[in-house]
Amino acid sequence: MKPIRILIFIFSVILLLVVAWYFFPAEGLAVGNHTLRFPSYEEDMDPTQEKKEINVDSVIHKVDQSQIINYSDNLLDSLRSYRSYLKENPNRIYLPNDDYTFFDTLFYQLEHANEEGKTYRIMHYGDSQIEMDRISSVLRQNLQTLFGGSGPNMIPAIQPVATISVTQNATNLNRYMVYGDAPRARHNRYGVMAQFSQVIGNGSISFIQTSHSQAYPKVKQISTVSVLLGKNSQGFSATLKCQQIPSETKVLAANDGVSLITWILPENVKRGTINFVGNAEIYAVLLDDDAGVAVDNVALRGCSGNIFSLINENTLRQSFDLLNTRLIILQFGGNRMPGISSLSSISAYMDELEKQIKYLKRVAPEATMLFIGPADMGKSYKGKMGTWKNLPQLNDSLRAMTLRNDVAYWDMFHVMGGEGSMVHWVKHSPPYAGPDYVHFTFKGAQEIGNQLAKSFTTYYDFYKLRQHVPSDKVIEFINLDQKEDSIQTARRIKMPFYQPDYVTKKR
Numbered sequence: 001m002k003p004i005r006i007l008i009f010i011f012s013v014i015l016l017l018v019v020a021w022y023f024f025p026a027e028g029l030a031v032g033n034h035t036l037r038f039p040s041y042e043e044d045m046d047p048t049q050e051k052k053e054i055n056v057d058s059v060i061h062k063v064d065q066s067q068i069i070n071y072s073d074n075l076l077d078s079l080r081s082y083r084s085y086l087k088e089n090p091n092r093i094y095l096p097n098d099d100y101t102f103f104d105t106l107f108y109q110l111e112h113a114n115e116e117g118k119t120y121r122i123m124h125y126g127d128s129q130i131e132m133d134r135i136s137s138v139l140r141q142n143l144q145t146l147f148g149g150s151g152p153n154m155i156p157a158i159q160p161v162a163t164i165s166v167t168q169n170a171t172n173l174n175r176y177m178v179y180g181d182a183p184r185a186r187h188n189r190y191g192v193m194a195q196f197s198q199v200i201g202n203g204s205i206s207f208i209q210t211s212h213s214q215a216y217p218k219v220k221q222i223s224t225v226s227v228l229l230g231k232n233s234q235g236f237s238a239t240l241k242c243q244q245i246p247s248e249t250k251v252l253a254a255n256d257g258v259s260l261i262t263w264i265l266p267e268n269v270k271r272g273t274i275n276f277v278g279n280a281e282i283y284a285v286l287l288d289d290d291a292g293v294a295v296d297n298v299a300l301r302g303c304s305g306n307i308f309s310l311i312n313e314n315t316l317r318q319s320f321d322l323l324n325t326r327l328i329i330l331q332f333g334g335n336r337m338p339g340i341s342s343l344s345s346i347s348a349y350m351d352e353l354e355k356q357i358k359y360l361k362r363v364a365p366e367a368t369m370l371f372i373g374p375a376d377m378g379k380s381y382k383g384k385m386g387t388w389k390n391l392p393q394l395n396d397s398l399r400a401m402t403l404r405n406d407v408a409y410w411d412m413f414h415v416m417g418g419e420g421s422m423v424h425w426v427k428h429s430p431p432y433a434g435p436d437y438v439h440f441t442f443k444g445a446q447e448i449g450n451q452l453a454k455s456f457t458t459y460y461d462f463y464k465l466r467q468h469v470p471s472d473k474v475i476e477f478i479n480l481d482q483k484e485d486s487i488q489t490a491r492r493i494k495m496p497f498y499q500p501d502y503v504t505k506k507r
Helices: 003-023 041-045 056-066 075-088 104-111 128-147 211-215 313-322 334-339 343-363 391-404 421-427 442-466 471-478 487-492
Strands: 029-031 034-036 119-126 153-155 166-177 195-209 222-232 236-242 245-252 255-269 271-288 292-299 325-331 368-372 378-381 384-387 408-410
Touching: 056 421, 075 442, 075 471, 104 128, 104 325, 104 442, 119 128, 119 153, 128 292, 128 325, 128 442, 153 292, 222 236, 222 313, 236 255, 245 255, 255 271, 255 313, 271 292, 313 343, 325 343, 334 391, 343 368, 343 391, 368 391, 378 421, 384 421, 391 408
Parallel strands: 119 292, 119 325, 325 368, 368 408
Antiparallel strands: 029 034, 153 271, 166 195, 195 271, 222 255, 222 271, 236 245, 236 271, 378 384
């Protein structure tokens, strides 16, 4: 082909593209499930349309650095650091009425769990972001290191999604869930995991700790096994066989309510089988230590957190009471985001969640509550990835609604870096989020779990520090305007200057 013809062909193609670009609909052309667009000259050349660049490692490092409390010989400096954390740190837990004593009762109970011989439970409910026990396992390891306890804790009788902590198998059991694709029961006694497994005649559950649990030493230690069940027949029996330990059978009288069967083992085990004879509804299996703290992972794929009031009130109340539940964590919002098109739909969702929170407070009156907001979520806008349009407003509304209902709030959206951050979590090396721009990878979930655990333990450190300072002095100092903060101010309120022994050991 002659050069002139090649040149004419190139210019013809360019001309056709220019004509197509000029007449192409600005909103794009729908082709099946996709939309074809030409990039807009104004969009690309507008200097005001600056891309928000987020360095994920810098965001995480900044959060980490701001959590390093200044433990000096001067107690005033330590309190100043805590005050800065409570008011400014993106990783802080927002507290109702800014009440920094919000978790004090919980901390006291967790501290005394061992001497009381009790296991206090933290129930972590969430959507698919917490599947596989990813975020919960990190929080569990940190809190069990602080307060004692061990084991992977609560698991359902049938687990359709494998976890990083336990491999399990069930025979001759039928599973029912309060939502989703699983079959529904003819009643609403679904239990604390929003599901139950029916045993009729006989059945069994086997559990084996996974190799991944080697990364979490506490998870390897199971010395107490329990079964939470309900509506059992007369003479219903459960027999536990663990490795070389002789099997032990528990027999129950007929009970229409909730019961807890417990085996205290003479040594730690890694695997076991529970055989059932009779009829009952199995709500959960507990793999614990004999005392300390348990963090229970309840992953509800596809759920928006609006299903709790569908579960029988008496079943939940009895269960939470038998389990010594002292903290309920709710992590929801992401699944509702695609259906939110306006502020009115956000308001409707807030009404739904507020109903659930009030219901949980009624059935678990001794439990403190913490809500974890949604992560950033990416969506393609005219060929470019950005945050879902109403996600920032949803996050703000969740924080306002939960605080108004005496529930603490952890702002995962801003911990990640805020608007546009999910794109950079996906691009991170190694990736912290998957190509759907919604779900964390294992590494990303671990990082989120670490940040949550650090925030929670920072509040515990502050609780410990306050045991050495008169409460009225702490209140006066924390409520000071930072512009007023000075040595003269400290002298005016007669702040003591000494360092408690416990702060000499940094975490």
